[in-house]
Amino acid sequence: MHLSDNLPASAAAAAPAVAEWVRRAPKAVLHDHLDGGLRPETIIELARECGYTGLPTEDPAALGVWFRDAADSGSLERYLETFAHTCAVMQSREALFRVAAECAEDLAADGVVYAEVRYAPEQHLAGGLTLDEVVTAVNEGFREGERRAGGRIVVGALLTGMRHTDRSLEIAELTVAHRASGVAGFDIAGGEIGNPPARHLPAFQHLKRHNCHFTIHAGEAVGAESVHEAVQVCGAERIGHGVRITDDIAEDGTLGHLAAYVRDNRIALEVCPTSNLQTGAAKDYASHPIDLLRRAGFRVTLNTDNRLVSGTTMSREFQHMADAFGYGPEVFEEFTVAAVEAAFLPLPERRRIIDEVIRPGYAALTASR
Numbered sequence: 001m002h003l004s005d006n007l008p009a010s011a012a013a014a015a016p017a018v019a020e021w022v023r024r025a026p027k028a029v030l031h032d033h034l035d036g037g038l039r040p041e042t043i044i045e046l047a048r049e050c051g052y053t054g055l056p057t058e059d060p061a062a063l064g065v066w067f068r069d070a071a072d073s074g075s076l077e078r079y080l081e082t083f084a085h086t087c088a089v090m091q092s093r094e095a096l097f098r099v100a101a102e103c104a105e106d107l108a109a110d111g112v113v114y115a116e117v118r119y120a121p122e123q124h125l126a127g128g129l130t131l132d133e134v135v136t137a138v139n140e141g142f143r144e145g146e147r148r149a150g151g152r153i154v155v156g157a158l159l160t161g162m163r164h165t166d167r168s169l170e171i172a173e174l175t176v177a178h179r180a181s182g183v184a185g186f187d188i189a190g191g192e193i194g195n196p197p198a199r200h201l202p203a204f205q206h207l208k209r210h211n212c213h214f215t216i217h218a219g220e221a222v223g224a225e226s227v228h229e230a231v232q233v234c235g236a237e238r239i240g241h242g243v244r245i246t247d248d249i250a251e252d253g254t255l256g257h258l259a260a261y262v263r264d265n266r267i268a269l270e271v272c273p274t275s276n277l278q279t280g281a282a283k284d285y286a287s288h289p290i291d292l293l294r295r296a297g298f299r300v301t302l303n304t305d306n307r308l309v310s311g312t313t314m315s316r317e318f319q320h321m322a323d324a325f326g327y328g329p330e331v332f333e334e335f336t337v338a339a340v341e342a343a344f345l346p347l348p349e350r351r352r353i354i355d356e357v358i359r360p361g362y363a364a365l366t367a368s369r
């Protein structure tokens with residue numbers, strides 16, 4: 001049986017028909033940007049409240065389509081331009097709280113049981129908030145969203161430093177300061193070309209000194225050398241995207257030294273297929289390297305990147321992969337367990353989610369199919 005999605009009808013035209021078992025499957029997402037996943041109607045309401053007049057349309061369905069189409073640019077830089085609109089309306093405590101609460105609610109409604117959601121605190125200071133106030137507002141929003149979802153989801157925040165600015169050390173310090181209260185780790189994001197991760201080495205060294213988790217966007221717009229720098233120079237525990245690691249895999253499947261290192265050390269790849277199609281990191285779903293990487297034994301996780309900007313959900317990403325590669329519940333269970341194993345959570349908590357939520361959820365799914 002197929003159910004239609006709950007996104008606007010016009011946007012649904014480009015979306016796959018999501019099978020009911022896909023929607024019910026327990027999911028975990030490690031790579032989802034808070035400012036890339038707002039509800040269109042929320043953007044419009046927040047814009048009215050704060051006096052932002054730059055939106056391309058005030059029709060929610062049309063706005064959803066506009067984001068996805070504008071981001072279908074073939075370039076990461078143009079994809080990222082769309083975030084000016086979402087960040088513009090996320091400049092008050094109330095707006096951040098609302099967006100974070102709705103994010104947790106929407107993920108839970110899609111069957112996500114564990115999420116790490118990232119954003120760049122430095123992009124939310126235009127209304128006069130301090131970095132600490134931004135983090136507190138978002139954390140409180142996540143707690144509210146967890147409550148509204150009846151405890152069916154656990155959400156952690158990742159604080160992102162923007163790779164083209166010079167605040168990453170400050171954001172790393174903020175991560176350490178808030179780690180006992182809802183912040184799970186750190187990330188760097190933004191345009192990859194011309195902004196290699198090692199430019200932010202002091203931030204990574206600070207995190208290492210304080211035994212803090214971090215991931216790095218790499219191997220999305222730049223090739224395997226970017227993954228090399230993120231892993232070997234900066235010490236990333238996971239890689240955001242990472243799909244261009246295939247530069248280091250020969251046609252016959254032989255792994256180069258870097259690819260072998262990443263695979264053998266179980267460094268998780270946070271793969272986001274739809275986003276990759278939009279930014280030109282992959283040509284189409286059928287030729288997306290996720291299947292090659294999975295079969296080669298990499299720790300592959302499946303993610304949304306930006307639910308609004310990429311017009312997607314976890315269910316849609318699952319469905320695209322099921323359609324392209326014939327994946328059934330056993331593969332999605334593998335991706336979901338891989339994500340929780342690579343989560344920035346204490347080990348007993350990871351084990352609890354896998355043993356008490358994910359394994360039984362898939363067992364029930366398989367029994368009822």
Ligand SMILES: O=c1[nH]cnc2c1ncn2[C@@H]1O[C@H](CO)[C@@H](O)[C@H]1O
Pocket residue numbers: 033034035036076080083118119120123160189190191217220275305306
């Ligand atoms: O796939 C991506 N690659 C690089 N940067 C990204 C991606 N998606 C979003 N952002 C950037 O991360 C910021 C904080 O959430 C966003 O504002 C956007 O500029």
Ligand SMILES: [Zn+2]
Pocket residue numbers: 031033189217240305
């Ligand atoms: Zn991303």
